[in-house]
Amino acid sequence: MAKIPTVFSLRHCFVVSLALNFSLILRMMYEREQGCKGAFWKKQSESSMAEVDSNHLMHKSHLAVSSSSPLVNSTRTDHPKVAERVINLDHGDPIMYEHFWRQMGDKTTIIIPGWQSMSYFSDLSSICWFLEPEFAKEVVRLHNVVGNAVTEGRHVVVGTGSSQLFLAALYALSPPDAAEPISVLSAAPYYSSYPVMTDYQKSGLYKWAGEAESFDKEGPYIELVTSPNNPDGYVRHSVVNRTRGFLVHDLAYYWPQYTPISSPANNDLTLFTVSKSTGHAGMRIGWALVKDKEVARKMTKFIELNTIGVSKDSQLRAAKVLKAVSDSCEEEGSSQEAESFFKYSYNIMEHRWKQLRVAVQRSGMFSLPTFSPAFCTFFSQVLEPHPAFVWLKCEGDIEDCERFLRGHKILTRSGVQFGVDPKYVRVSMLDTDENFIHFIDRLSAIHP
Amino acid sequence: MAKIPTVFSLRHCFVVSLALNFSLILRMMYEREQGCKGAFWKKQSESSMAEVDSNHLMHKSHLAVSSSSPLVNSTRTDHPKVAERVINLDHGDPIMYEHFWRQMGDKTTIIIPGWQSMSYFSDLSSICWFLEPEFAKEVVRLHNVVGNAVTEGRHVVVGTGSSQLFLAALYALSPPDAAEPISVLSAAPYYSSYPVMTDYQKSGLYKWAGEAESFDKEGPYIELVTSPNNPDGYVRHSVVNRTRGFLVHDLAYYWPQYTPISSPANNDLTLFTVSKSTGHAGMRIGWALVKDKEVARKMTKFIELNTIGVSKDSQLRAAKVLKAVSDSCEEEGSSQEAESFFKYSYNIMEHRWKQLRVAVQRSGMFSLPTFSPAFCTFFSQVLEPHPAFVWLKCEGDIEDCERFLRGHKILTRSGVQFGVDPKYVRVSMLDTDENFIHFIDRLSAIHP
Numbered sequence: 018m019a020k021i022p023t024v025f026s027l028r029h030c031f032v033v034s035l036a037l038n039f040s041l042i043l044r045m046m047y048e049r050e051q052g053c054k055g056a057f058w059k060k061q062s063e064s065s066m067a068e069v070d071s072n073h074l075m076h077k078s079h080l081a082v083s084s085s086s087p088l089v090n091s092t093r094t095d096h097p098k099v100a101e102r103v104i105n106l107d108h109g110d111p112i113m114y115e116h117f118w119r120q121m122g123d124k125t126t127i128i129i130p131g132w133q134s135m136s137y138f139s140d141l142s143s144i145c146w147f148l149e150p151e152f153a154k155e156v157v158r159l160h161n162v163v164g165n166a167v168t169e170g171r172h173v174v175v176g177t178g179s180s181q182l183f184l185a186a187l188y189a190l191s192p193p194d195a196a197e198p199i200s201v202l203s204a205a206p207y208y209s210s211y212p213v214m215t216d217y218q219k220s221g222l223y224k225w226a227g228e229a230e231s232f233d234k235e236g237p238y239i240e241l242v243t244s245p246n247n248p249d250g251y252v253r254h255s256v257v258n259r260t261r262g263f264l265v266h267d268l269a270y271y272w273p274q275y276t277p278i279s280s281p282a283n284n285d286l287t288l289f290t291v292s293k294s295t296g297h298a299g300m301r302i303g304w305a306l307v308k309d310k311e312v313a314r315k316m317t318k319f320i321e322l323n324t325i326g327v328s329k330d331s332q333l334r335a336a337k338v339l340k341a342v343s344d345s346c347e348e349e350g351s352s353q354e355a356e357s358f359f360k361y362s363y364n365i366m367e368h369r370w371k372q373l374r375v376a377v378q379r380s381g382m383f384s385l386p387t388f389s390p391a392f393c394t395f396f397s398q399v400l401e402p403h404p405a406f407v408w409l410k411c412e413g414d415i416e417d418c419e420r421f422l423r424g425h426k427i428l429t430r431s432g433v434q435f436g437v438d439p440k441y442v443r444v445s446m447l448d449t450d451e452n453f454i455h456f457i458d459r460l461s462a463i464h465p
Numbered sequence: 466m467a468k469i470p471t472v473f474s475l476r477h478c479f480v481v482s483l484a485l486n487f488s489l490i491l492r493m494m495y496e497r498e499q500g501c502k503g504a505f506w507k508k509q510s511e512s513s514m515a516e517v518d519s520n521h522l523m524h525k526s527h528l529a530v531s532s533s534s535p536l537v538n539s540t541r542t543d544h545p546k547v548a549e550r551v552i553n554l555d556h557g558d559p560i561m562y563e564h565f566w567r568q569m570g571d572k573t574t575i576i577i578p579g580w581q582s583m584s585y586f587s588d589l590s591s592i593c594w595f596l597e598p599e600f601a602k603e604v605v606r607l608h609n610v611v612g613n614a615v616t617e618g619r620h621v622v623v624g625t626g627s628s629q630l631f632l633a634a635l636y637a638l639s640p641p642d643a644a645e646p647i648s649v650l651s652a653a654p655y656y657s658s659y660p661v662m663t664d665y666q667k668s669g670l671y672k673w674a675g676e677a678e679s680f681d682k683e684g685p686y687i688e689l690v691t692s693p694n695n696p697d698g699y700v701r702h703s704v705v706n707r708t709r710g711f712l713v714h715d716l717a718y719y720w721p722q723y724t725p726i727s728s729p730a731n732n733d734l735t736l737f738t739v740s741k742s743t744g745h746a747g748m749r750i751g752w753a754l755v756k757d758k759e760v761a762r763k764m765t766k767f768i769e770l771n772t773i774g775v776s777k778d779s780q781l782r783a784a785k786v787l788k789a790v791s792d793s794c795e796e797e798g799s800s801q802e803a804e805s806f807f808k809y810s811y812n813i814m815e816h817r818w819k820q821l822r823v824a825v826q827r828s829g830m831f832s833l834p835t836f837s838p839a840f841c842t843f844f845s846q847v848l849e850p851h852p853a854f855v856w857l858k859c860e861g862d863i864e865d866c867e868r869f870l871r872g873h874k875i876l877t878r879s880g881v882q883f884g885v886d887p888k889y890v891r892v893s894m895l896d897t898d899e900n901f902i903h904f905i906d907r908l909s910a911i912h913p
Contacts, residue, residue, distance in 0.1 A: 131573025132566035221667030
């Protein structure tokens with residue numbers, strides 16, 4: 018060891034050295050925090066929310082209050098203010114998945130140099146000229162790995178989230194020169210955004226016609242089939258079954274963590290999104306599997322006129338994320354430690370639903386939907402569904418369940434917005450562990 | 466200091482402590498390396514095309530043929546087939562800028578970990594809740610550096626390209642309960658996509674009413690003012706000037722490389738896009754500067770219902786690119802070598818316009834618009850405009866200039882699409898050096 022000048026005793030050096038240790042440790046902690054900036058300080062403004070709807074802005078103040086750590090393994094703080102905190106489960110921000118992607122480390126880190134992806138165009142050989150080939154490849158691969166959709170003989174159309182693809186589908190399926198707009202309908206309870214998304218432009222091509230079961234108008238129509246259904250999680254099929262009807266299948270939740278995969282979906286037009294499958298809502302990437310070439314062409318034309326294509330950066334990032342999901346499924350068998358994305362997320366959903374059913378039983382004031390188990394071809398066993406949302410019913414004489422829960426500082430979405438009874442509310446199951454635990458605690462504590 | 470058990474001498478502790486320092490330093494170095502790992506991955510092919518319009522797909526085959534090296538300094542191949550090659554200048558893919566961004570190296574490389582930007586939400590304190598604060602900051606900074614727009618008292622609304630913001634503006638400015646749709650108009654020659662973008666949804670809120678100068682209808686209207694104008698490059702002002710009129714200013718080309726910056730634009734609603742300012746069309750990022758809070762809110766609502774926000778990945782990347790542009794402007798003064806993005810692109814545009822004027826003179830079959838020089842506050846000197854498109858006129862007895870040039874294997878966009886005479890065509894000036902040189906050669910060789 019180097020000779021130490023006598024002016025510094027060994028003890029001096031030891032103290033200095035300890036001080037240096039301390040500062041280095043502090044520095045590392047600081048740098049890590051910087052690395053997680055997006056997750057920590059940004060969460061203050063992002064708040065713990067899920068899927069957006071027309072009235073989310075009204076909740077701003079609440080939302081800001083309900084922000085919390087995004088880490089799945091975060092423990093609840095026993096701060097005296099906790100009981101006062103408003104928990105917003107009206108929306109469905111799927112940040113529950115963030116922990117898994119942190120564990121993946123650099124595997125899904127994307128690096129894009131400033132000179133890349135500058136052109137409007139991605140693939141002139143595809144009907145969807147702005148579709149990144151790498152993204153299309155990973156979409157097909159993931160469906161083959163999961164077995165939730167037939168991709169043979171389908172055209173992939175990428176969209177800025179599945180919302181844009183929903184509008185593109187309405188545009189593509191509407192008769193261009195009809196005397197009146199085509200009727201758009203869905204069985205209640207239906208996704209609360211369908212009516213407003215269909216009608217906000219006052220289009221002469223298509224018009225919201227409401228609840229599908231009571232639809233008795235003659236002529237062509239577009240029926241929206243969401244399966245498993247948002248809000249109630251049940252498996253859905255077309256209910257109108259008349260000639261001259263077009264079907265749009267929204268399968269945003271047809272993934273193994275939410276519902277048993279019964280067979281590959283084999284529809285004319287099916288919508289998927291990364292928001293609910295992998296949890297990357299901020300990418301705004303969805304895709305459609307389209308059988309008819311002309312429909313795929315018209316959907317592409319809609320997106321061309323609407324946004325001249327879809328972010329290449331997000332398509333490239335989505336490709337990397339989907340690849341990681343497929344890889345995790347294929348690697349799972351190979352080693353004991355490896356856990357697929359779906360196994361990971363299934364386990365969380367199963368655990369949360371268990372906790373929820375106990376809380377509802379303790380309370381005695383609510384009821385939940387019951388699901389019959391089914392064989393899942395992905396997990397190769399009989400499993401129960403664990404939907405991304407809870408379709409909760411207030412029992413007894415509570416007429417307005419949303420208002421009742423708001424009184425207990427739990428924000429949910431009223432059944433009225435889904436075309437049904439205010440005795441029902443939709444509650445997100447995809448929020449942070451911290452918010453979910455608070456929700457469970459509060460629910461258990463509500464008694465008749 | 467705490468007493469140390471005799472089994473460990475102070476010297477032992479010191480050695481251990483030094484070892485700990487060493488390991489901590491190594492760990493920090495390792496973690497930093499991880500942070501910027503593999504900044505040179507990824508490659509993908511891009512076609513050399515420009516701005517998209519409703520009929521670009523018809524040119525697919527041609528476009529495929531005309532694709533070429535995107536490097537600005539690429540030299541033309543003397544392949545015998547060159548004379549046979551179709552040169553597509555119908556669109557306006559701004560890939561001319563790629564070379565600059567390559568020169569910048571890692572400065573604008575973005576790295577996004579898989580767990581980042583997962584939420585739908587970016588900033589709940591902003592009216593535009595999906596606006597990334599970093600992007601908003603760099604937008605304001607760039608306008609202040611360039612001096613081309615007033616940002617004080619304006620709300621920034623981000624969009625999936627300025628196309629989405631154009632539609633959002635129509636939605637926001639249309640009276641919601643009017644008996645008939647509001648008239649949308651623009652002075653001819655107007656951007657060829659305005660009519661189809663306005664009418665493709667057959668909206669009951671707004672309707673294309675055609676050429677602004679001949680507009681004589683009573684009641685409210687929306688006038689689109691594009692300045693400098695696409696296609697002809699002239700500075701534009703409102704032409705209708707009636708009460709109950711709303712103005713939307715499309716200033717996509719109000720940047721120093723295209724036109725002298727006379728003063729900061731000070732409008733109610735102004736649209737910009739990265740596609741034409743920095744050349745990053747593939748990002749699909751545009752922004753609006755909006756004076757009225759309620760209009761900004763309605764535009765945000767449109768984007769919420771249309772695509773539930775805008776890609777966070779592209780917003781973060783755009784922030785980095787805009788920052789690099791502002792930095793390049795501020796560094797220019799500091800050193801001799803440093804060249805700002807606008808100086809670089811101005812020089813290319815000036816050179817191309819010189820070559821074009823010579824070619825047109827040689828040919829004797831065409832005429833070009835003439836522009837009067839003006840003082841540019843950015844470059845602090847009197848300069849000539851160098852528009853992103855050439856508004857070319859066929860002289861003599863050629864009635865259909867687009868068809869005539871197609872006969873010479875040059876694809877352009879006919880004046881008819883811009884609401885005027887087929888004697889005119891719009892030609893992109895933003896293509897690769899290789900395609901531009903071929904275009905110049907062919908034009909020079911066409912004689913009466």
